[in-house]
Amino acid sequence: MPIFAVVAPSDSGPGERQEMLARARTQLEGADSVLRVDVPAKGTAGSRDEEASTMRPGLDAIVPALQSRSLFGGREGVLIVDSHQLLKAEGDVIAEMLQELPEEVDVVLTATGSLPAAVGKVVKESGEILSIKKLRERDAGQWLIGELKRRRLKLGGDGQTALIQRFGSDLAALSGALDQLEVADEMPSADELLERFRTRPDEPVWLYADAVAAGNVGEALRRLTDYLTHSHPLQLLAFLENDLRRRSMAAAAPDIATLAEWLGTNVDHYPTKKAWNARTRISDSELRKALDAISRADQHLKSAPEDTHRLTLERLTVALCRWYSGTATRR
Numbered sequence: 001m002p003i004f005a006v007v008a009p010s011d012s013g014p015g016e017r018q019e020m021l022a023r024a025r026t027q028l029e030g031a032d033s034v035l036r037v038d039v040p041a042k043g044t045a046g047s048r049d050e051e052a053s054t055m056r057p058g059l060d061a062i063v064p065a066l067q068s069r070s071l072f073g074g075r076e077g078v079l080i081v082d083s084h085q086l087l088k089a090e091g092d093v094i095a096e097m098l099q100e101l102p103e104e105v106d107v108v109l110t111a112t113g114s115l116p117a118a119v120g121k122v123v124k125e126s127g128e129i130l131s132i133k134k135l136r137e138r139d140a141g142q143w144l145i146g147e148l149k150r151r152r153l154k155l156g157g158d159g160q161t162a163l164i165q166r167f168g169s170d171l172a173a174l175s176g177a178l179d180q181l182e183v184a185d186e187m188p189s190a191d192e193l194l195e196r197f198r199t200r201p202d203e204p205v206w207l208y209a210d211a212v213a214a215g216n217v218g219e220a221l222r223r224l225t226d227y228l229t230h231s232h233p234l235q236l237l238a239f240l241e242n243d244l245r246r247r248s249m250a251a252a253a254p255d256i257a258t259l260a261e262w263l264g265t266n267v268d269h270y271p272t273k274k275a276w277n278a279r280t281r282i283s284d285s286e287l288r289k290a291l292d293a294i295s296r297a298d299q300h301l302k303s304a305p306e307d308t309h310r311l312t313l314e315r316l317t318v319a320l321c322r323w324y325s326g327t328a329t330r331r
Contacts (some may be wrong), residue, residue, distance in 0.1 A: 002027075002106040002107065003106075003107045003108075003127030003328050004027045004107070004123075004127055004129075004130060005108070005110075005115055005120070005123045005128075005134060006020045006023045006024050006027075006077070006108065006109070006111075006133065007020075007046035007109060007113075007114070007115065007129045007131055008111075008112050008131075008134075009112065009113070009132075009134045010113035011134070012112045012132070012134070013169070014170045015134075015135040015169045015171035015172065016112070016132055016134065016170040016172075017103070017112075017134055018171045018172045019135065019171060020110045020112075020174070021081070021134050021216075023111050023132065024108040026080075026188070027108045027130075028077040028079060028106055028108055030075055030106065031075045031076060032072075032075055032076065033076060034076075034077035034079055035061060035065045035078050036041070036078070036079045036081060037058070037059060037062050037065075037080050037081065038058070038086040039080065039082040039084075040056060040057075040085065041085055042061060042085055043268025049132070054089050054090065055090055055093065055111075056087070056090065062078065062097075063096070063097070064100070064104070066078060066101060066107065067097065067102070068102070068105075075103070075104055076105070077105075077106045077107075077108070078105060078107045078108070078174075079108050079110075080094070080108070080109045080110070081109070082112075083109040083110060083111045083119065084112055084114060084116070085116065086116045086119070088116065090116075090230060091115075091116030091117070091118045092118045094118075094119055095119045095121065095122045096118075096124065098119070098122045098123075098126070098127075099122055099126070106285050107127075108266065109123070115129075117323070131233045135169035136169060139169060140164055140167070140168065140174065141164055143171055143174070144160055144163060144164065144174060144228070147175070147178060148160075150179070151182060153178065153182065153187070154187060155187055156190075158189070159188070159189070159190050159193055161190065161192075161260050162190040162194050163193060163195040165194070165222075166193070176198055188225050204280075205227055205231070205235075205236065205239050206224075207223050207226075207227075207242060208220060208223035208227050208236070209239070209240075211321075212317060212320050212324050213223075213278065213324045214325060215324065217317070217318055217320065217321045220317050220318075220321055224236075224314065226262060226319050228310065228313070233301050234301060234302075236313065237294060237298050237301065241294055243275075244280075244287065244290055244294065246263065246272070247279070247282060247287060248287055249263060249275070250278070250279040251282075251284065251287065253276075254280075256273070256276045259272060259276055260272050281324065281325070282323055282324055284324040286324075289319075290319075290320060290323050291323075293319055293320070294316070295318055296317050297313065300312050
């Protein structure tokens with residue numbers, strides 16, 4: 001019974017979504033024809049007559065597709081996209097039909113987070129679940145190298161770095177950029193790529209935190225700009241406060257087990273291990289300075305004009321780079 005589910009993390013972005021669809025298409029390559037059905041978001045409804053049906057508008061085609069055999073002996077494919085958005089009644093119907101699926105029909109479901117309970121049970125018993133991991137910039141870099149080779153495009157290391165800097169792990173955006181470069185008369189330089197593509201990636205805050213911890217001021221300021229394109233400054237301060245709290249506890253804890261107990265985590269929790277390993281890099285006086293600086297920055301953001309917020313965070317970033325990396329003490 002050819003049933004596959006391609007599942008990605010619940011916080012997946014465009015890059016993971018593209019990877020899911022690519023994996024799904026691979027599983028359906030043997031089908032003579034493929035019906036794609038996109039599940040609408042929960043809460044979406046049509047007319048009153050349509051709402052009386054078990055399946056919402058747009059999903060009705062799934063039922064005959066899962067029941068019908070090919071008239072000409074070939075294979076039929078059904079791709080159900082965003083199946084995590086199926087309502088319980090819809091999931092129950094599809095699960096029941098998957099149990100009686102004709103041999104000539106291949107089915108692939110994509111989902112972020114988890115499948116509906118009934119569908120997930122059938123897939124585990126009779127099919128296979130393919131997991132898509134959360135994409136990082138290094139994953140996007142490897143993808144970019146392979147895609148450049150496939151497209152027979154010659155782009156140097158600086159150019160590749162520039163594209164990753166602009167688009168992060170967004171494979172869909174990277175693919176669109178390569179589409180433009182394929183028809184270009186000549187390959188742009190790294191600076192020209194940065195000027196041509198101005199989209200900033202919606203990236204996780206830990207990339208900024210890693211740059212700060214390494215004392216890399218230039219990288220930290222660039223990451224700050226990227227992060228603030230999509231997120232609020234107070235979110236960044238909240239992250240930094242939590243990070244400093246872990247660092248302060250790590251400096252006072254006699255061992256990592258005690259630190260994990262204080263934080264309510266376990267010794268294998270990545271942020272806990274990270275705080276413990278960095279406990280000797282920042283002194284007590286620098287911790288106090290960092291806490292005071294973040295407190296003052298928080299008061300400023302809540303009281304001063306918005307056009308001063310960026311400068312405040314830039315100054316805070318430079319100071320944290322010195323305190324976190326220990327360069328202030330060495331001076």
